[in-house]
Amino acid sequence: MIRSNKSVRRIVALAGVAALSLTAACGSSDDGDKSSSGGKSDLCGKNIAFLGALTGDAGALGQNMVNGIELALKEYNDKNADCKINLKKFDSQGSPDTAPGLATQIVNDDSIFGLVGPGFSGESLATGKTFFEAGLPSISPSATNVTITQQGWSTWHRVIGNDDAQGKADAKYLTTTAGAKKVFVIDDGQDYSKGLAGTVKTALGSALADSDQISVGQTDMSAAVTKVKASGADAVFYGGYYTEAGLLAKALRQGGFKGTFMSGDGSEDPNFVKVAGAAAAEGAVLSAPAGPAPSGFGATGLYATQAYDATNIFLAAVKDGKSSAKDINDFIGSFTGDGVSGPVAFDDKGDIKESKIYAYFVKGGKLDVDNPTAME
Amino acid sequence: MDFGALFGSFDNFASFTMGGLVFGAIYALIALGYTMVYGVLQLINFAHSEVFMYGTFAVAWTFVLLHGTGDANWSLGKALPILLVALVAAMLASAAIALVLERVAYRPLINKNAPKLIALISAIGASFALSEAMGLRDRFAKWLGVDDNLANYVSPKKARDVYTNPVTIEPHKLFEVGGYNVTDVDLVIVLAALVMMFALDQFVRRTRFGRGIRAVAQDPESAALMGVNSTRVVQVTFLIGGLMAGVAATLYMMKIGATRQSAGFLLGVKAFTAAVMGGIGNLRGALLGGLVLGVMESWGAAIWGNEWRDVVAFILLVLILLVRPSGLLGEALGKARA
Structure with a gap:
């Protein structure tokens, strides 16, 4: 019994959609072009959140991840000047005690449509339920503890093998x-x-x-x-x-x-x-559980490639015109592509399918x- | 519980003990800084751990400056010339930080006769500020526009990461005590700690300035009336604590070779414990406390596992304080006789 029952998940996801579409409605009513194809996504100008250690003992690892995220965002924003996506950083110091408070902040921030993180396994276990209940899709570049994806949190993904x-x-x-x-x-x-x-x-x-x-x-x-x-x-x-x-x-x-x-x-x-x-x-x-970074990759350090890939999945969702949390989550679930850290696709638990x-x-x-x- | 690990053979016992002694010597040198300042001001200078941490960076930077960033593996003899320069640099850096601390975080409070608790809070704040400043050194360098020139020193975007001495000092085995390879590095660490301790002890007991320190420690007001410049004495106390932390930083970098902006914290806590264990305010107590703490930790790790080393150390501290509330040697700095 790994997956929780479907109807509960659907209700929660719907609640998340309702919350998000309320705010999305205000933005889209003016310009009217609701992301049919090639139109501006409702997510333009919104944020991806990062939750992980930026200070404290493990701050260096979180900094690596932010380097990867910022590289992906920069590449995207340079090409899509009319639909910029920004990063909001939340510093948990890697602590399972600090992370839950920040998770609440993140799910209450309407400008955030996706989370790259949490960085570590401990904080992932401490915050997974909050994110799941709010329906916020997340992709962790680095949390590898086996039990995280056994909790039935359908919004939780990772681009790294467990x-x-x-x-x-x-x-x-x-x-x-x-x-x-x-x-x-x-x-x-x-x-x-x-x-x-x-x-x-x-x-x-x-x-x-x-x-x-x-x-x-x-x-x-x-x-x-x-x-x-x-x-x-x-x-x-x-x-x-x-x-x-x-x-x-x-x-x-x-x-x-x-x-x-x-x-x-x-x-x-x-x-x-x-x-x-x-x-x-x-x-x-x-x-x-990751191959070498391609030569000339512009962000260095452990987990930078995974963070870069995770960010790009969200950006692909934006490009694809997804706007609701549920749509984004479904998009991530069915995503397949080649990232700099290796081929990326998720199984139904949120674990990466293929991880050498x-x-x-x-x-x-x-x-x-x-x-x-x-x-x- | 596995007493067999510790007492199973003399080899293991000697090995755990020697390993503990080497770290105990480093604890002892840092503990001096806590004990000196406490002896004179009855104030626990919690920022002393950062004084030490800046010293470790000074050592690594000296090697980067004089050797470059290429990885190298040197014997102690080959590294000695740069190591001596690094020692001076670390002592100067640590002493400078200690003096700045005294000027910025303490003197204004002491001049206003603030309660000791306020100074304690100021110390904790200064500790955070110093540690984070080191972790943000890449940003400061960027503001000043020198981050490219100083990239090897400020590690842009990686300032919080571990910072290593490019030269690894390869210890050479001198002799063996029951399965533990006593190396030249270990020997230098223990001897240097003993020599510094002896020199400082003599300084406080025999020199004119040492008498001043003892006088202020006993009774600041009477000392002032007798013509002792107490501000100067406090300054010198911080200076000496900083110099000793610089020596400890050099020895630490010889043995460990890597530091980071948070490196001072754990060692600071341990050194403070050592100072309390030996009798805070007592120089010889700092030495004894450091060595005892180092050895007890190592034994604790042997018997209960490494994850219990801190528990063992602190239970021991509580037990010692229950029997001897003022620490093992318990005599304050001011009462030391010439």
């Missing part, structure tokens, strides 16, 4: 390709990290040596290193983000650990190598972002 597929692929890679016999799993305790590390642990089965949890912002990894060494593990998997991943990889190598170091998409960023140092990062494997997991390698002191290997 942790389930990635965790299984990671475990398989470690035990078969890397040939590890005993794997030590560490995470940073956040929803995303625990989800991914948990899947890896389950998939590893008897190959799991032991596990530990560090905290975000922790810099002293010596205790974790001692535990890894004491467990006799020949590979380490870390679920979390690049700063701690880099510090952990560095401390492990300096502590004399010689095995494979692997982490997930949260660590797939050139900063991982910078933090760990080229020597310690060498040979590390970082998986991500890639393994990226640190080679020659650099994260080789152009030549990943597709994983099973």
Whole structure:
């Protein structure tokens, strides 16, 4: 029973449509051309919202996403000067405590017709119900926790593969390709990290040596290193983000650990190598449910390509003349296209249909972002 | 609970202890800043963590300036010349921030005889302001039109992201204590902390200025009547705290090599805890508190798992304060005898 019953969803969606069309009616009554074909959309001059961390510890990741969104909007607005779409940013600091208040602000703001976000899994779980009940369509560039799309929130989508597929692929890679016999799993305790590390642990089965949890912002990894060494593990998997991943990889190598170091998409960023140092990062494997950004892509950083793609889906809806929340949501649901992060289409839960997991390698002191290997 | 992890073998025990000592030494150096200011003003300078954070950036910037942005892997010996320049830069940067703090956030309040609580709030505000200013340095640079020239320093659009020292200092194993590789970097950190602590202790106990600091700590009014320039003493106290934070920042960057605008927060909380644990206002207490806290955290992580390290540290703090309300050594700065 994953999907909630249909009639409730329809009523809620209708309520959302009613709310939106009230405001849309005022705008369109003057010019009269109600978006038949090629006409101006009712959404011109309105906003896409971004909800995610812009300040605080994870602010850098949200900034990456905003870079992607702004690039997509700039490209669109340059071509469509008569129908500009703007961005309203809501800074949750990545916190599931802050996000719900902002979600209320967003659903009460009539100028917002779509949401790129929420950025993280924790805040997604905390706000999904609000957005669903208000009927606001959303596309997250980065929230990968498996349970989010199991809640029956029909307005919620993501353009990134979930942790389930990635965790299984990671475990398989470690035990078969890397040939590890005993794997030590560490995470940073956040929803995303625990989800991914948990899947890896389950998939590893008897190959799991032991596990530990560090905290975000922790810099002293010596205790974790001692535990890894004491467990006799020949590979380490870390679920979390690049700063701690880099510090952990560095401390492990300096502590004399010689095995494979692997982490997930949260660590797939050139900063991982910078933090760990080229020597310690060498040979590390970082998986991500996204292919490399095309060369010359104008926004850098983890999740920038996904945010760019998510924004473009909304913009395609605007171009297509959609105006009601329900129409936009249906448009997203049936959208198929090729984004910069890969092919984009959604299943009926809002998960991206096709998501290949890639393994990226640190080679020659650099994260080789152009030549990943597709994983099973 | 897994006492086996800690006590299962001497190797592990020594390893957890050594790892804790190295970080404890860094806590201790930062704790000095809290303890000095508290000793003199009975004020907790919560912005001291940012004084430290600016020092870490000064170290990384020095390396970018003198080496460039190309990634490199150097031994401690090879990095030493730049590291010494970075040390001076970090001490100057941290000291400058500490002095600005004193001038902007405290002196106006002290001059107006504001209650200590007001100064505490001012400290917390200053902490946020300093941290966010670092996180917004790319915008400031843009307003000034220098963001292109200084791109390597201000990291446009990525100012909040982690900022790394391009040169990774590769530690070399000197000897092994029960499975823990004691490296040259670890040794320098612990020794530098001990030396700085000893020098500062002697400064406060033996010099004329140190006597002034102790006098103001004991009784500001009487000290003023005896001709001690108390404003100057407060300034010097902040200055010393800043210099020590600069040293801590350099050692931290040697070991960790990466910083960010929020890097000071957690370390600041830990260092403050260390200062309270050792007896706030007491220099030797700061050293003891730092080392004890570092080791206890590491042991706690060993027994209950890393996610419990902070819980263990703070329970320990509560227990110590229950038995010795004024901390382990408990003697205030003013009562230190020459």
